[in-house]
Amino acid sequence: MAEVKEFTLPDLGEGLTEAEVVRWLVEVGEVVAVDQPVVEVETAKAMVEVPCPYGGVVTARYGAEGEELAVGAPLLTVAVGADASAPAGAQGSGSGGADGGVADADGAGVAEDGGAGETSGAVLVGYGTGAPPARRRRVRPTPAAAAAAAGQVNGVASGRGRYAVTPEAPVRAEAAEPAPGPVPVISPLVRRLARQNGVELRTLTGSGPDGLILRADVERAIGAAAAPAASAEPGAAAPAADAGEVRIPLRGLRGVVADKMSRSRREIPEATCWVDVDATGLLAARRAMNAAGGPDAPKISLLALLARICTAALARYPELNARVDTDAREIVRLERVHIGFAAQTDRGLVVPVVRDAHARSAESLSEELGRLTGAARDGSLTPGELTGSTFTLNNYGVFGVDGSTPIINHPEAAMLGVGRIVPKPWVHEGELAVRQVTQLALTFDHRVCDGGVAGGFLRYVADCVEQPAVLLRGV
Template sequence: MTTMTEGSVREFKMPDVGEGLTEAEILKWYVQPGDKVTDGQVVCEVETAKAAVELPIPYDGVVRELHFSEGTTVDVGTPIIAVDVSGGAPAPAQAPAPAEQPAEQPTEQPTEKEQPKPEGRQPVLVGYGVSTSSTRRRPRKGPQIPVQEASSAIQGELNGHGAGAPVEQRPLAKPPVRKLAKDLGVDLATVTPTGPDGVITREDVHAAAAPPKTPEPVTEAPAAAAPSVAYDTARETRIPIKGVRKATAAAMVGSAFTAPHVTEFVTVDVTRTMKLVEELKQDPEFAGLRVNPLLLIAKALLVAIRRNPDINASWDEAAQEIVVKHYVNLGIAAATPRGLIVPNIKDAHAKTLPQLAESLGDLVATAREGKTSPGAMQGGTVTITNVGVFGVDTGTPILNPGESAILAVGAIKLQPWVHKGKVKPRQVTTLALSFDHRLVDGELGSKVLADVAAILEQPKRLITWA
C-alpha cells in the first residue's frame, strides 16, 4: 500500500512559453481531479500574448487539484495543477486530525535522519525554465509564526525598538503586479491584499484604482448588483482587450511611432503570373501542394531581396547600428479568430519553389487551427500581407517591430490595360511597399518594389534572376 505524503505531490507551474511573457490565460482544461496523467500528456491549453499553446505535464501521476478555472489569467511561475506522483488516489484537501495526542509524546522538530533526502532534478521541458532548487522542505510541526510578525520582531530588535515595536513592511507583490500598480498610479502600501500569505494580486490593484462607489440606500428588496460601468448592452458590446489582440495593438503603436514609415505603390499586369499559377497546379512536382498567386509573389520578393540585400535589415537603437540579415525569415500576415498574427517561414531564401509552397501551406493551415507556436512568430525579417483576399485594392501596412519592410498585395482584377499598343482586358493588381526610412532610402525601396513588379509581369525572370 502506498501512503501519499506532501512530498509525493508535484505542483506544475505556468511556464513562460514565449520570450519574457509574464502571464497567460487558461483556455481549456483537458483533465480533471482524479484523472491519471503521463509524462508528456497535454493537460491544458493556454493563450499568451502571442498564441494559443498546449501545455504537457512533465511527469506521471494522478491529478489532485486544478488551482484555476478556465478563463483565468495566471502569472508565469504560479502553480496551476497539483499531481500526486505516488500513484495513489487523490487525497482530501485536509486530513482529519487524531482524536487524542498522548501526553508523553512532545512535539519535536524532525531529526536530521528524518529529513527527506533531496530528490533528483526533475526533467524540464524546453522553454519551461529550470527549478531554482532540487529539494523540498518538509513542513515543520508545532505552532507557526506569521511571516510578517516574525519579520517585525527581528527588525525591531535589530533597530533597538524591541520585538513589539512596529516596523514598516514592504507590501508583498509580484513584479508584474508592481508594474501594474505603477502604471495605474496606485500606492501598494494602501492596497488591501487578498492573496495567500498577504500577497497583493492584480485584482486588488484594479480594485484600488477603481473610483469609489456611491453607497445606495438600503431597501427591503435590494436590486441586483449593477456593473461598475453602466452602458446600454442593447446598443454596445464590450470586448476585453487581451491576448493576441492586445499584443498586436502594442506592437503596432510602438512601430508606428518609432520607425518613420514610407509607402510606395505600383500597379502591375500579372496576367502571365496567373497563367503560370495554373500551369504549376498541373505540374506533378507540385502535386498536393498549395499553389496560388501568393506563392509566386513571395518568391518574387525573395529574389528582389537577393538583388537588394540591404532591404533585409533592422535598426538597433541601443547599439546605434544597422543590422543586415544574411537570411530571410519571411512573415505572412494571417487573420485568425484570436486576431492578426504574423508567423514566418524560417530561411525562406534557401527554399526551392516546391519547398516554399509546402512551407506556406503548413503555415496557413496551422494559423487557421489556432496552433501557431510563439517560436513561429519570432525572428521575422520581412513580411507580406495579402489584403487582396478581402477585395481591397491595396493599403499602407505598418511594419512589424524589428523589420525594415512589408509588402501589401491588393486584389487581382480584370481591368482594361494597354498591352502591345492595344487596350485589352488584363489581370492587374496594386502592390504597396512600406519601409523604415531610417535605413531604407527612396532609391533602395523603389528598386525592391520595381524588381517585384518586373518579375510578376514577366515570371520567367524568376529563373534568370534567382
Template sequence: MSTEMQVFLLPDLGEGLTEAELVNWLVAVGDEIRVDQPIAEVETAKSMVEVPSPYAGIVAVLHGEAGQTLDVGKPLISVAPVGASVAVKPEPEPAEEKVPAAPAVAVAAETYRTEEKAGSGNVLIGYGTSGGGEARRTRPRKMSGGSAVAVTSEPDFAQLSLSRTRIPGKLSAVISPLVRKMARDHGVSLDAVPGSGESGLILRRDIEAAIGGATRETAPVEVPAVTQSSSGVQPSTGVQDARTGLTVASRTPVRGIRKAVAANMTRSRSEIPEATVWVDVDATALLEMRAELKKRDPHGAPGLLAFIARFVTAGLKKFPELNTRFVTAEDTAGGVMQEIIAFDGINLGFAAQTDRGLVVPSVRNAHLLNARELDTEIRRLTAVARDGKATPTELASGTFTLNNYGVFGVDGSAAIINYPEVAMLGVGRIIDKPWVVDGQLAVRKVTELTLAFDHRVCDGETAAGFLRYVADAIENPGTVLADL
C-alpha cells in the first residue's frame, strides 16, 4: 500500500462530461475505505451515479460539499494510508442555544446516520465494482512499531453540535444536512415544522409532509405550474420582472439532465442542417397481427414499439447513411477536416420520459435482436431509466433514435435530432381515419411517421427510401418479418 497521500480526481462519468453535482458523501473524514467502495453520489448531465474509490486507506479530505458542482479532473477526495494521522474538523458552533448532552442525543445521532444513509431519496446508479459494505470508523489501535494510529475514532455524540430551532412547548432539532437542504430547497421554514423524532428531532418525513401540506394549501392559487425537485426550486421573493411587470413566481436552476438536454438540443439546432419528411401509414395489419399473437401468448407478445424497432433496424441496414455520425475536426495542416463515420452495428435509442426529464437509453447491438428480444430490452431499459439506474453507457451510446411521442396523444412533431446522431424517427398516435382500400373507403388504424435527418450525410432520396421501407413494413408486417 502506498505510504503517501493519494488524491482522487473526479473522473469523466460519461461521454465528455465536464462537471457533476455532488449530491451526497457516502464517507466521512476518518473513515477507512477499500478499493471500489462507493464514496459519493453525484448527478451528471446524463444520470445519477455512485463514484467508487480507486484507493484504499483513510479518508483525509473531502473536496466539496453536498449541492456543489465539481469540475471533472479536479480533486474529489484525498486518501491517506492506514495508520496515518487524520484530524476530523469539528462542526462550527451554532448561534442558537446549545442543549446539554442527554441520552436523547445518542438516539438523535443514530437517526442522523440513518437519514444520511437514506440519501437524497433518489435511486442512484451502481458504478464500479459491486459489493455494498458501509464505510467503517476505525478506532486507535497499536501498530507493530508500538505507535498508536491517530485516526479519529467515532465522534463523541455527547459533544455533537446541533442546529436547533425553537417550537413553543418543545425542543426541535435538525442534525441532518440533507434535511436542512430539502427544507431550504422547498422554502419550508423549520420554525413551523413539528419534529416526529426523539426530543422533537425533525426528520426527512417531516419535511416531506410539510412540502405536501404547502402544496395542498397553495393549490387553489392560479400560478404557472413549476415542478419541484431535488435540483431546488427557489420560491417567490416578491421580485417584479422588469420586462413583463409580473411578480416572479420562482427560479429553477437548470442543471442535471435538463441542463444536458438544453445544451444538446441547442448544439443540434446550431450545427445540424436538418430536414424532415413524413408519411401517413395504415397500421391496421400490424395491430391485427399483434392482437392474434396476444391471443396465443397473452404475456409474451411483443409491444408495437418492438415491432417498429425491428423494422427500423432492418431499414438502417438498407440505408446505413442514417446510422452514421458527421464529424468536423482540425487536420494536421491546421485546416478543417470533415468525416462521416459509419458503424458496424446499430445501437437503437428510444426516448423515455422520467421524473428527472427526457432520457434516451439505447439498445446495444439492436440489429442482432428479434422483436421479442427487442421488447424485453426496451422494457428493461425503460424501467432502469425511470428508476434512475441507467448507466452512462446505456444513456450515451445510441446511433439512431426512435421516438414514440404518440403515447402523449399527438400525431406528429418537428423533432430535434439527438446530437451527435444524424437522424430520428418519430411515431405519432394510432387513430381511426378514413382510408381508401382497394378503391373503397374504409376506417383504418392510421399513424404518422416523421423522419428528421442531417442533410449533410444524405439526400432526400435516401431519407424517403428509409421512411418508405419502415412504412411498408408496418402496412405488411407478415411479409417483412418473414424476410428478416
C-alpha cells in the first residue's frame, strides 16, 4: 500500500520566509525520483529549483504559478512505496517489487533509495542529508499506472491542493505542449508579469539587445492598455488617480529591497563625504596592465581596480569593515572583507558579493566580478552569492551621473559611490589641463567612526585613484 508523504517548502536560507512559485516542473500523476527538481521558485534573493526528497507519484500540487508560499507550507504530496512508484505491470514481476524500486521503460528495476522513510541526498537548507544520491532516470507513468496510484492514495492526500487527485479528475501523465515559435524573453519574471496582465508577448517589440523583451516593455504595454480601458464607458468620469495607473506589488525582490532600505534609513545615522578625483592615472594604469597581459589575457576591469583599492583602504581603516549589534550595543569589526557591488537587473537592484576580496589580486577580482555580473543578468545568482557583504561598492557612473548619496546596505557600515569619469578642466602640476575626473562619495555609519576616519579612508582611496603607485607602499 502506498504511503502519501507531504513535502513542504523548505527553508531556503538567509532568513527568507516565503517564495513565489515561478514554474512547476512536474505534473500531477508524474513519477518523480528522489532529488528531482519539481518546482522553480523565486525568493527575495534568487531563483531556485527545489528538489523533492521523496520518490514516487505526485498526487497533488499546492500553489499556482505566481502565488507566494510561506516556508513550511505544503508544496506537493507524493505517493511513495512499491505500489505507487512502479508502472503498471512492473509490480509483482520481481523487477520492481517490495524493495521500493522504480521500473524503467524496459521493465528493469532501478534501485530507489528514497522510498518510504528514507531521506534525500540533496542538501538544500532545511532538509536533506549529505550523502550523494545515485543517478536516477526520470520516468513518466502510463495513464493506467497513474490512475491506479491515484486510486490507492485517494482520500489520503490533503484536500488543500488545488490540483489534488480525485476519481472524477484523472491525473495527466504528460504536460501540455508549449506554443510553437520562440519569444525573445529570458526572464521568467517578465513572462509572469505579462501573463498576469494579459499581455501577449508575441505582439511586443523588445527594447533590449537583439530585440530582447524587458520588464519595461511589458509595463509600457500594460500602461497603454489601461489608458483606453479607463475611458471605455461613455459619460463615466473616472477618478483622475485611476487614469493610466500601473500598480506593482512590493513583494519578492522589490519588497525585500524596499524593506531593507527602509530599515537602513531607520536604524543607521548615516553621513556622506565626497571628493572630486583625477582618475587619469588609474585609467592609464589599467591600460598598461591589460597591455602587459597580451591580447589573449583576461582584461582587468575598472571596477576590479576600485575594489582592490577599497580592500587596501579597509586594511588601513578597519573601522569601516564592521557592523553594529544594536541588541548588544556593540560595534563588531570583521576580519574578512566581502565586497558587494550594486548591479541593476530586470529583477531590480541586487548586490552580488565577492568573497574574501582582501585576498584576491586585481585579476582575480576582475574574473569574479565578471562572473557574478553575468549571473545577475541571467537571474542565476544563488542566495549565498547575494548575502554576507561587509562593504559595498556602487558604480552609479554607468548611469551617466556624477554623484549620489546612496543608502547603506544594512547592516554594513559604509558604501563607496563612484560617479562617471568625464574630461574636465583640472589643475595638473601647476597648469590647467583636461583630465579624466570623477567624484567619489563615502556614506558611512556615524556610530562606527567619526568624520576623521571616514575622511582618511576617502582620501586614501582618492590618492590611489590619482596615483595607483600609492598601493605599492602597502605591498
